[in-house]
Amino acid sequence: MDTTSAEAAQVVAFLQQGLSQRAVAAQLNLSQFAISRVYRRFLETGAFNRRPRTSRQRCTSERDDRFIVSTSLRNRHLTGVDVQQELRRVRGVTVSEWTVRRRLKEDNLTPKRPATGPKLTAGHRQARLQFAREHLNWSIDQWRSVLFTDECRMCLHGSDRRGRVYRRPGERFAQCCFAETVAYGGGSCMMWAGISLEGKTELVFVPGGRGGGLTAERYITDILTDHVVPYGGFIGESFVLMHDNARCHTSRNTQQFLVDVGIRTMDWPALSPDMNPIEHLWDELKRRVRARNPAPLTVDELKAALVQEWDGIRQVTVKKLIRSMKNRMQAVIRARGGNTKY
Known part of the structure; x- marks a missing residue:
């Protein structure tokens, strides 16, 4: 000591x-x-201070250290081995990959799991940026008339990959540390719902199996007619439907039906799940279902659990998500149309 x-x-x-x-x-x-x-x-x-120590000589120079850091900053997806090989190829300096990692850590660069998001082209970014600028100054009363809708699929034995396991060195493949998987998630169900500042719709399950899926015909009869049109009457004349660019949403029959019933739609940019507040509600719903004890064992039990948990989500949670629209628009503008933290 x-x-x-x-x-x-x-x-x-x-x-x-x-x-x-x-x-x-x-x-x-x-x-x-x-x-x-x-x-x-x-x-x-004759002194109380410790004797000066001679530290181990660094095997890299300051220029080598700057090269390591700048190489990593130019391409954040390079591994320590990739930077090590680049240092040897360009500067002729051979060091271990652990030395490279230490130099990066000295500059506060540590490996983390990357955030994920849809692949955006220049056109996607431009459309997202334009939408954000047009709706940046929308008041909460303007967002009040919008019904945010979306479809989502949940597997019976799915995983959000957030789980962690505490283990000792060498226990990676111990049976108690495995996260077991089931082929095709053990079955799944597809659902649709909508949210607004005034409330939320019922949870609608889309038929699956052979001949299933959300077609334009099913979208019109099972969702638009039974849920969106009555909800539009509840909101009033200023009602606006927000749905994404799925084929069943953009088909000619769907567009013509919306014109016939007098429902306006929002010109939503493609590949923009981060701007739709219902995405966070899907995440909350899945967390609640996965936390149930006992967990659902069949698809029918899964559907019952989803309905129960959906009904249990308070409206204050929905309002908080919709009130974040201004922040979402600001985040898209800061990212110049790119992916955001939402």
């Missing part, structure tokens, strides 16, 4: 007063070896 200069001065003072090393060690809560070492150092140097 290293001692400070003040502790070393106390050790020397007590020993010069005639106390034994054992008594000084007990009084200062130090080991007897530390007391002996401090006093021997004082007799040799």
